[in-house]
Amino acid sequence: MTARTWLGGLVCAAATFLVAACGGGGGGSGSATPAATPAVSYAAKLNVTSAEVGVGRTVTISAVAVDNSGNDVTSSTSFAWTSVDTAVASVAGSTATIGSAVITGVNPGTTTVQVVATVKAADNSTVQLPAQSATITVVPASATTYSLSVPNTSLSMTDGQSLPVKVSLVDNNGNDVSANGSGWAWSSSGTAVQVTPNQNSATLKASNSSTTAAATANVSVSVTAPDGRLLGGVIFVTVQKNGTATYRVVTTQNGDPVNALQVLSTYPARFSARVLRNDDQDVTADFDGTWTYVPTSSTLSASEAAGTHDVTVSTSLAKGAGPVQGTLTVTAISTKLAAKPTASLNVVENPEWALMPDVQQPLTLTMLGIPIPVTVGLKHFGDDQASTACTGWTWVPAGPITLSPGVGDNQKIVSPMAAGDFTITVSCTNVADGKPVTVKLVGTVK
Numbered sequence: 001m002t003a004r005t006w007l008g009g010l011v012c013a014a015a016t017f018l019v020a021a022c023g024g025g026g027g028g029s030g031s032a033t034p035a036a037t038p039a040v041s042y043a044a045k046l047n048v049t050s051a052e053v054g055v056g057r058t059v060t061i062s063a064v065a066v067d068n069s070g071n072d073v074t075s076s077t078s079f080a081w082t083s084v085d086t087a088v089a090s091v092a093g094s095t096a097t098i099g100s101a102v103i104t105g106v107n108p109g110t111t112t113v114q115v116v117a118t119v120k121a122a123d124n125s126t127v128q129l130p131a132q133s134a135t136i137t138v139v140p141a142s143a144t145t146y147s148l149s150v151p152n153t154s155l156s157m158t159d160g161q162s163l164p165v166k167v168s169l170v171d172n173n174g175n176d177v178s179a180n181g182s183g184w185a186w187s188s189s190g191t192a193v194q195v196t197p198n199q200n201s202a203t204l205k206a207s208n209s210s211t212t213a214a215a216t217a218n219v220s221v222s223v224t225a226p227d228g229r230l231l232g233g234v235i236f237v238t239v240q241k242n243g244t245a246t247y248r249v250v251t252t253q254n255g256d257p258v259n260a261l262q263v264l265s266t267y268p269a270r271f272s273a274r275v276l277r278n279d280d281q282d283v284t285a286d287f288d289g290t291w292t293y294v295p296t297s298s299t300l301s302a303s304e305a306a307g308t309h310d311v312t313v314s315t316s317l318a319k320g321a322g323p324v325q326g327t328l329t330v331t332a333i334s335t336k337l338a339a340k341p342t343a344s345l346n347v348v349e350n351p352e353w354a355l356m357p358d359v360q361q362p363l364t365l366t367m368l369g370i371p372i373p374v375t376v377g378l379k380h381f382g383d384d385q386a387s388t389a390c391t392g393w394t395w396v397p398a399g400p401i402t403l404s405p406g407v408g409d410n411q412k413i414v415s416p417m418a419a420g421d422f423t424i425t426v427s428c429t430n431v432a433d434g435k436p437v438t439v440k441l442v443g444t445v446k
Contacts, residue, residue: 039068040067040068040069040121041067041068042065042066042067042068042073042117042119042127042129043065043066043068043129043216043236044063044064044065044066044077044115044117044129044130044132045063045064045066045132045153045154045218045234045236046061046062046063046115046132046133046134046153046234047061047062047063047064047150047153047233047234047235048061048134048147048148048150048231048232048233048234049134049135049220049222049232049233049234050134050135050136050137050229050230050231050232051103051134051135051136051137051147051148051231052136052137052138052139052145052146052147052225052227052229052231053089053103053104053105053136053137053138053139053145053147053172054105054138054139054140054141054142054143054145054172055105055106055107055108055138055139055140055141056104056105056141057104057105057141057145057172057323057325058102058103058104058105058324058325058326059102059103059136059145059147059325060094060100060101060102060103060296060325060326060327060346061100061101061103061113061134062097062099062100062101062153062327062329062344063079063099063100063101063115063117063132063153064099064153064154064236065077065099065117065119065129066154066236066238067119068213068214068216069214069238069240070156070214070216070238070239070240072154072340072342073119074098074099075098076119076120077098077099077117077118077119077120078117078118078120079093079098079099079101079115079116079117079118080093080115080116080118081093081101081113081114081115082113082114082115083103083111083112083113083114083136084111084112084113084114085109085111085112086106086111087106087107087109088105088106088107088108088109088110088111088136088138089103089104089105089106089111089113089136089138090103090104090106091103091104091113092104094296096294096295096296096298097294097295097296097327097329099153100296100327100329101113101115102296102326103136105138105139105141106138107138108138108139108140109137109138110135110136110137110138111135111136111138112133112134112135112136113133113134113136114131114132114133115131115132115133116128116129116130116131116132117129117132137229139227143227144171144172144173144226144227144435145171145172145227146169146170146171146172146177146181146225146226146227146229146231147169147170147172147231147325147346148167148168148169148170148221148223148231148232148233149167149168149169149170149259149260149345149346150167150221150233150234150235150259150344151166151167151251151259151343151344151345152165152235152248152342152343152344153234153235153236153344154235154236154237154238155204155235155236155237155238155248156237156238156240156246156247156248156339156341157193157204157206157237157238157239157240157246157278158206158208158239158240158242158243158244158245158246158278159206159207159208159209159239159240159242160205160206160207161205161206161246161278162203162204162205162206163203163204163206163248164201164202164203164204165201165202165203165204165219165235166200166201166202166257166259167200167221167233167259168200168259168260168346169181169200169223169225169231170260170346170348172323172325172348172351172352173262173323173348173351173352173353173354174260174261174262174323174325174346174347174348174351174354175262175351175354175437175438176260177226178199178200178223179199180226181200181223181224181225181226182223182224183222183223183224184197184199184200184221184222184223185197185221185222185223186202186219186220186221187219187220188204188217188218188219188220188237189217189218189219189220190215190216190217190218191207191217192206192207192208192215192216192217192237192239193205193206193207193217193219193237193239194207195219200221200223202219202221204219204237206237206239207239208239208240208241208242209242210241210242211241211242211243212241213241214238214239214240214241215238215239216236216237216238216239217237217239218234218235218236218237219234219235219236219237220232220233220234220235221233221234221235245277245278246277246278246339247275247276247277247278247283247287247332247337247339247341248275248276248341248343249273249274249275249330249331249332249341249342249343250273250274250275250276250343251271251272251273251330251343251345252271252272252274253269253270253271253272254361254362254442255442256442258271258345259343259344259345259346260345260346260347260348261313261328261345261346261347261348262347262348262351262354262356263300263313263314263315263347263348263349263350264315264349264350264351264354264356264379264382265315265316265317265318265319265350265382266319266382267356267379267382268312268313268314268315269312269313269347270310270311270312270313270360270361271310271311271313271345272308272309272310272311273291273309273311273330273332273343274309275287275332275341284309284332286334286336286337287332287333287334287337288334288335288336289333289334289335290333291304291309291330291331291332291333292329292330292331292333293311293328293329293330294328294329294331295326295327295328295329295347296326296327296328297315297324297326297347297349299315299316299317299324299349300313300314300315300324300326300328300347300349301313301314301315301316302314302328311330313328313347315349315350317349317350317382319350319381319382319383320350320381320382320383321350321381321382322348322349322350322351322352322381322382323348323349323350323351323352323381324348324349324350325346325347325348325349326347326349327344327345327346327347328344328345328347329342329343329344330342330343330344330345350381350382351379351381352380352381353378353379353380353430353432353433353435353437354378354379354437354439355376355377355378355379355390355426355427355428355437355438355439356376356377356379356439357374357375357376357377357426357439357441358374358375358376358377359372359374361441361442361443362442362443362444363414363441363442363443363444364443364444364446365401365414365416365443365444365445365446366416366445366446367416367418367419367445367446369416371404371413371414371415371416372413372414373406373407373411373412373413373414374406374411374412374413374414374424374441375406375408375410375411376410376411376426376439376441377410378390378410378428378430378437380432387408387409387410388431389430389431389432390410390428390429390430390431390437391428391429391431392427392428392429393409393410393426393427393428394425394426394427394428395412395424395425395426396424396425396426396427397414397422397423397424398422398423398424398425399420399421399422399423399445400416400417400418400419400420400422400445401414401415401416401417401422401424401443401445402414402415402417403415403424409428410426410428412424414443416445417445418445419445419446420444420445421442421443421444421445422442422443422444422445423440423441423442423443424440424441424443425438425439425440425441426438426439426440426441427439
């Protein structure tokens with residue numbers, strides 16, 4: 001490690017940063033002292049402070065490294081992961097996604113997972129940052145577990161910008177159960193970011209009048225899961241010096257924001273990725289390089305439709321195997337801009353239980369077309385189950401369509417009534433565990 005001069009009492013970043021590697025200048029005797037190079041400091045953060053996982057199952061957590069100008073330096077950082085008690089949970093850094101680690105439950109109990117980040121600076125020196133840690137609770141394999149899906153471990157904002165953010169409470173089947181969480185709480189560690197909360201969503205308001213330096217704050221979010229455990233996450237926010245443009249990746253599915261996906265062996269998932277500037281303008285066209293879609297799971301793959309950033313996510317996991325929980329990290333690349341914004345999606349392959357339609361979405365109907373049958377099936381690790389394995393089937397349409405009976409409770413005939421968008425919410429109660437399962441279908445009548 002190249003030696004650095006540490007300046008006593010110098011605060012290299014915001015008070016909430018974990019600070020390392022502040023540089024300083026010096027001068028020789030009898031000669032003019034050259035202007036000091038601005039000090040560079042770094043911080044590392046985990047996207048969660050607490051999580052849970054079942055025995056024999058996995059959960060993925062992520063770390064990010066950022067300098068005090070708000071530049072993401074994760075790609076030039078190495079991460080060393082350890083579990084304090086490997087008899088409870090093991091941890092392994094992902095070889096595919098830098099900064100991510102897969103935690104596997106071994107035995108019921110609680111342990112701490114730590115990561116030490118070492119940044120390689122521009123002058124090839126290395127800077128080791130203080131350890132970051134998260135509390136991991138391991139529960140029996142049969143228990144339902146919950147985790148927070150935080151799509152952006154770090155965000156870059158500009159002075160005066162208001163930015164909506166959303167995290168999701170996801171169970172081990174990949175279902176978004178945010179509405180079932182209680183006591184959602186948000187906070188900011190500094191005046192650079194004000195938080196206006198609304199359950200699992202919040203509006204962040206950035207403040208930084210400086211034209212020379214960035215400001216920072218940690219935005220924390222917590223919720224009590226249905227099993228009574230408190231889960232916590234962190235978004236690391238840099239408010240750039242005044243006048244600097246910032247960018248973020250947003251992911252949507254059928255027009256709605258999404259940060260959690262379910263993927264089955266016979267049923268891929270689809271989403272769209274776009275880049276928004278701090279003025280909310282869509283600047284995806286400026287990111288004209290080759291985007292990357294990197295999964296932490298070796299059985300997960302993603303591919304773009306030609307000329308778009310509409311992405312199909314598939315799994316090679318065999319039917320009957322699963323679930324496998326991981327993440328898919330999207331990075332937007334530009335040949336014109338240095339920024340490389342990212343976003344992550346929580347992905348569950350072959351969830352234990354899931355409802356899936358027999359048609360890909362969005363559904364498209366025409367006014368002159370004939371009605372179409374739509375069947376929704378219950379899947380167990382990707383295997384088809386009889387419709388009687390779910391009871392109390394309900395179909396709730398919204399929009400210019402009508403539904404009529406099909407063959408069995410899990411099928412309806414969808415008829416167009418007028419042009420416009422529609423949704424169909426299908427629910428039933430899984431006989432095996434007594435829990436409700438739901439799927440939302442979307443479509444358009446043209």
